[in-house]
Amino acid sequence: MDLSEDKNSPRVFINPKVTPLVEEKQPYEEGCLSVPEVYDSVERPNKVRIEALDENGQKIDEEVEGLLAVCIQHEMDHLNGVIFVDYLSRLKQTRARDKVRKIVKIREKQGEQMADKQPQPSHS
Ligand SMILES: [Zn+2]
Secondary structure: OOOOOOOOOOOOOEEEEEEEOOOOEEEEEEEEOOEEEEEEEEEEEOEEEEEEEOOOOOEEEEEEEOHHHHHHHHHHHHHOOOOHHHHOOHHHHHHHHHHHHHHHHHHHHHHHHHHHHOOOOOOO
16 A cells, blocks of 8 residues: 555555554545445544565564554455445445446446547558
8 A cells, every 4th residue: 555645655565464452443534446436434443553574575563543554454354355335334335336336337438438539440
């Protein structure tokens, strides 16, 4: 993941193990590339310990909080087949599914239009 402003400092966590360090959960507005244009508040522990290896095989053992802690837990969920929408109410999940379906349709249409504008291969 890369939380740097210039998006040029990716952090790599290999075989991550995440342990919450606080019981209290805090809400944070989350979104996800897998669920385009859906954002909602998810409550997670605000402080976690992450143990992993970095891209050089060096041991990472850090206590992190705030946005980094949220992102680590969000990405960790992905590894376990869970997306943030799974934490929302049934109603919100249904709404999210409808919204994503709509967006996928729009994107497909846009894709077709783009394809129409492409020059057709000519036969010589
Ligand atoms: Zn995600």
